[in-house]
Amino acid sequence: MNSILTFLTSxxxxxxxxxxxxxxxxxGGEDRFIVWPDRPRGGAYLCRGCGSQGDGIQFMREFMGMSYPEACAALGLEQKHTTSLLSTRRTHVRPRPALPTQMAYVPPKPEPAVMPCKEWMGSASAFLAECQRGLETIPEALLAICGRFLTPYTALDCGIGWNPADRYILRESWGLPVVELAGGxxxxxxxxxxxxxxxTRRKAGTVALTVRCADDRPESRPKxxxxxxxxxxxxxAGxxxxxxxxxxxxxxxxxVWQESFGKLAAVALMGNMKGLDSDTHAFIQAAPLLLACPDNDEGGQVAWQRWSAAYPQAILTPAVGAKDLGDMHRAALTWPINPDIPSVMEWIPGVLAFASRNSTTYALAT
Structure with missing residues (x-):
């Protein structure tokens, strides 16, 4: 049986x-197109840039120009018979736009978030607490945090910690089922x-954990x-x-939260807005002034297209002389100093002043 991966390049x-x-x-891009070949119906895919997503049959129809029967045959799947004439109609390959920013976009309707079970959240909170112990004294932890220009206090306040080694724990202890593998x-x-x-924390507790893996991670492990x-x-943050x-x-x-001294909150919203729930949407909509700083690359252009469609009140305030704010901050503090590149602390007052001048509902306090 074939999967999406069979029809993609090396x-x-x-x-x-x-x-x-x-x-x-x-x-295009380099690693924005994610494929899970083991999932049903020939696998699943998601592009973090243009937002294209679906199963193996959808992939074959959208990108290979196949009809439904042809897609099933290519993937080795049994057809689901239907009386509709549409299923046998050939779908032609969609022409690739010259620029992603030319693609029309309709913002998704935010839905209530699906939170982890209580066992998962309790275990995640305990794991985070353990990873936040000794942030001021453990050399590895200090290097990891200060390497991001964060202080131990900021890390504690915002839910950042350091895990010194790989850990393998029982899935059931986190409320997760045991997974049955294809080989038995x-x-x-x-x-x-x-x-x-x-x-990622909410009123209910810790609801998500992401690890920025160490640089000496195994080659097959994502960053x-x-x-x-x-x-x-x-x-x-905020x-x-x-x-x-x-x-x-x-x-x-x-x-941003650290360098603004608690005067500017921030939301890390993926370029394709995946995971935007109704509570976070309401949090964004309630902001008295909304700014946006997508990355200065092709993916950032797509992100801004989507963000501005969902939040027309957002004011574009890009990083200066760098791909993103982290890179800008590093460049501003790295020798030889470039006076044209501001640190995040220097950048924030300027963009707040600029945005308040362009806002009809917010005035910057003086």
């Missing part, structure tokens, strides 16, 4: 035991990899590892009632 690289990443057939084996362990732990069972909701900045990275959101 540019697809393993990013986990059941996940591959590479360029998108629709919008069982997966009863959950991996918590070594690296910088980033916890960012989301712990299985995590809720799919955006990371928030509180309601403040001006708000949309960014793509959770670590950039934390840096």
């Amino acid at each position: 540019a697809m690289k393993p990013k986990g035991p059941h996940e591959f990443a590479g360029p998108c057939p629709q919008c 084996g069982m997966r009863d362990k959950l991996l918590l990899p070594c690296g910088l732990v980033i916890a 960012y590892w989301q712990t299985q069972g995590s809720g799919n909701v955006p990371f928030i 509180r309601a009632g403040l001006p708000l900045l949309l960014v793509e990275s959770a670590l950039d959101a934390v840096l």
Whole structure:
């Protein structure tokens, strides 16, 4: 039986035991197109750039120009018979747009978040607490946190910790079922990899864990590892009632909260807005002033197209002289100093002043 992976180029690289990443057939890039070949109906795919997604049959119809029967035959799947004439109609390959920003976009309707079970949240909170012990004294932890220009206090405040080594724990202890493998084996362990732990928290507790894996990680392991069972909701740094900045990275959101001295909140919203729940949407809509700083690359163009469609009040405030705010901050503080590139602390007052001048509802306090 074939899968989506069978029909893609060798540019697809393993990013986990059941996940591959590479360029998108629709919008290009390097590793934005994610494929899970083991899933039913020939696998599943998702592009973090253009948002294209579906199962194996959808992939064959959208990108290979096949009809439904042809797609089933190519994947070795049994057809589901239907009386509709539409299922036998040939679907032609969709022409690739010159620029992703030319694609019309309709914002998805935010839905209530699906949170992890209580066992998962309790175990995740205990794991985070353990990873936050000794942040000021453990050399590895200090290097990881200070390497991101964060302080131990900021890390504690925003749910950042350090896991010094890979851990394999029983899935059942986190409320996760044992997974039956295709070869007849069982997966009863959950991996918590070594690296910088980033916890997404809500009133209910810790609802998601992502690890920025150590640089000496195994080649097949992705740079960012989301712990299985995590809720799919955006990371928030800060509180309601403040001006708000949309960014793509959770670590950039934390840096903004720190360097603004608690005057500018931030939400790490993926470029395709995946995981935007109704509560986070309401949090964004309630902000008295909304700014946006997508990455300065092709993916960032797509992100801005989607963000501005969902939030027309957002004011574009890009990073200066760098791909994102983290890179800008590093460049501003790295020798030789470039006076044209501001640190995040220097950048924030300027963009707040600019945005308030262009807002009809918000005035900057003087």
